[in-house]
Amino acid sequence: MEWIQQLINGISLGSIYALIALGYTMVYGIIKLINFAHGDVFMVGSFIGFYSITVFGLGFFPALILSMAACALFGVIIERIAYKRLRNATRIAALITAIGVSLFIEYGVIYIRGAQPEAYPDVFSNRSFEFLGAHISIQSILILSVSVVLMILLQFIVHKTKTGKAMRAVSHDTEAAKLMGINVDNTISATFAIGSALAGAAGVIFGVYYTKIDPLMGVIPGVKAFVAAVLGGIGIIPGAMVGGLVLGVVETFVSALGFSLWRDAAAFVILILILIFRPSGIFGKNTREKV
């Protein structure tokens, strides 16, 4: 039952991508910015989790929550310092600022602590059990359940709370939302906070699952999470989840078939195919551009 094993690995990887992709998709949906620095928030989250486990001796869940809180704050700071001034600037200026912020975080972290990788501490016992002939580790189950809980929580926030309602309104039409008395700045900050908290959680989960973290680890998962967001239809929350899972499963199967060096290419090939044939993504509706 090799393929069940691979499917479970793929879903675990995919749920990490999905958590990062949610942040991308929310930020893009609300201010139409590809937040290149998002992958680096993920990296910072992973390091905060690492230090809180090794230095402060916290358990997995306190470390997860601490990392999420710190990343939420970090995301808001990035937004306030770098992106707020560019609300009305061209998209190119905003995108280049995001690239700059991303490089700054990466090399800032390298400057502070060096570029050497770090081995994540083993927080769970490495037990596994059999399921239809496949070995499933406790880790995968826990990671998967944490991701699912966070996604359900996100759905609840977006659809049942006042902040969520404001977010949906601003993303639909910023000007109209402003006229209706919604504080757009605070709503955008809240979006960044939630998205960054999810990225922080993904960082901790990634560290526990892959056991190796380094300051440049955010680049590739960041871009792939963006691919996942585009795949599902950017700006659509369920789309990001499905896109992340699909991407994770495809990648795992490409590796399992013996093309592990081509794994990264698979994500980009999917990206380009989806951009060419269905730019609005799996869940997106086609909208015509107005003149």
Next chain:
Amino acid sequence: MKKSKQFWPFVIAAVLVYVVVQVLISNGMMNQFYSNTLILIAINIILAVSLHLVIGITGQFSIGHAGFLAVGAYLSAIVTMKLHLPFIVAILVGGIVAALAGLIVGIPSLRLKGDYLAIATLGFAEIIRIVFLNIDYVGGAAGMQVTHLTTWTYAFFCLVVTIIVIVNFTNSRHGIAAISVRENEIASDAMGINTTYYKVVAFALGSFFAGVAGALYAHNFYIIQPSQFGFLKSFDILIFVVLGGLGSLSGAVLSAILLTVVSTYLQGYPETRMIIYSLVLILVMLYRPKGLMGTMEITDYFKLWRTPKGGGQHGK
């Protein structure tokens, strides 16, 4: 009339720069370090100017320029190292194959706009890199040995050709059409301009010169590896263009010179270099989103002292 008046001073200046440096090098008055820096500057200017054509003139936000650099580098290295043909053939082959790659990438992806195009080009560049990583013929991840063939003469000659071609393209009817695509694609489409055609032509031309730069780049070092052509290289080239001012050729040239010199001197402190780079990028974007020169050219500054006659020639 005006153009030909501008042309000769530039040619004379170019010949002068070339002769002075060549004499200094052959007399041994300029050591290896400085001549290498000059060659590197020339390569970076070619890259900056070729990307300037795509982003600055045509307004197509391509951030995967390192992919075409890689194509030029590898193809030219194959021509010289495996087929044992002369270097000049290698430069041409590198450029032509990169232009073909530009066509293959450009035709499907130029249907996309703005952010999506940026991501697609980034993805294509990464695919190109991974393809080279997986071909054993060119050494895979370990890289490929290349002899040192790039000299000041080759680098300078290619640089001058690049600038002449791109300036002439910009000032031609095609260039004006490309600028109209940059300003407003829908409006220029409505005016009867074949926007896809101009976007693809500019993209292929930009890729051609990126390939030429790749050939020079490959033969300036002793080894090429796929890891040299990742995101960071693309962003490096992008930074030249953005810092100089989107739409300003002389801005791209100046920032390529400036940043190459700065990064050569900061070679020993790679983290500091990247932090300075990113800070410059963020600060310029926050406080001067148009870049240092905006869409102005150096020659526009000299024109200020003359009596203005009608509209300026280069952008507004």
